[in-house]
Amino acid sequence: MAVPNPDRDLAAWMTTYGPGLRRYFSRRANDADVDDLVQEVFMRLQSAQLSAPIDNVERYLFTAARNALISRHRRQKARSAMLHDEFEEGLEIADQRSPERIVIGQQEYRRVLEAIQNLPPRAREAFQYHRFENLTYQAIAQRMGISKEAVKELMHRALVRIAEEMEPGL
Secondary structure, three states, rough: OOOOOOOHHHHHHHHHHHHHHHHHHOOOOOOHHHHHHHHHHHHHHHHOOOOOOOOHHHHHHHHHHHHHHHHHHHHHHOOOOHHHHHHHOOOOOOOOOOHHHHHHHHHHHHHHHHHOOOOOHHHHHHHHHHHHHHOOOHHHHHHHOOOOHHHHHHHHHHHHHHHHHHHOOO
C-alpha cells in the first residue's frame, strides 16, 4: 500500500488495525497501558519520515508495536533500577545473623510447621503436595481423586488457617 496521503491512510489504518493492536498489547502488557501503546504505534508511524511506500502495513505496524513494547520495558526497567538504588541508599542493613534473629527465625519455623501439622488431613495433604512437591492443582486433583476446584478450596482453607495461626499474639 502506498503512502500518498499519510493523514488519510493513518486514519484508515487506525480503524483497520487499532483493534488488532489492542488485542496484541492486551496479551503482553497491563490493561492500563494498552491504549497508550496503541497510540504510541500510530504516533511513531505519523512522525516517521517514510522515503518509500509501505508494502505490508500490518507487518510494519506490528513490528512497530513490538518495538514499542521493548522500549516501554526498557524504560520501566531503568526506572525500577533507579528507584531500587534510591531505596537501598536510605536503608540501614541490620546484622542479619544476630543470635536474637536466629532464635526468632527458629521460633517462626516451628510455628509454621505446627500450623501445617494442625491443618485438617486433606488440606494438609493438598498443601504439602503443592508447596513441598511443587505439584499443580490438576496433578494434586488426580493424585487425591478430587476435582481441581476442590483442590483450590483445600489450598484456600489451608492458607487462611496457617495465616490465622501465624498472627502475632496467638
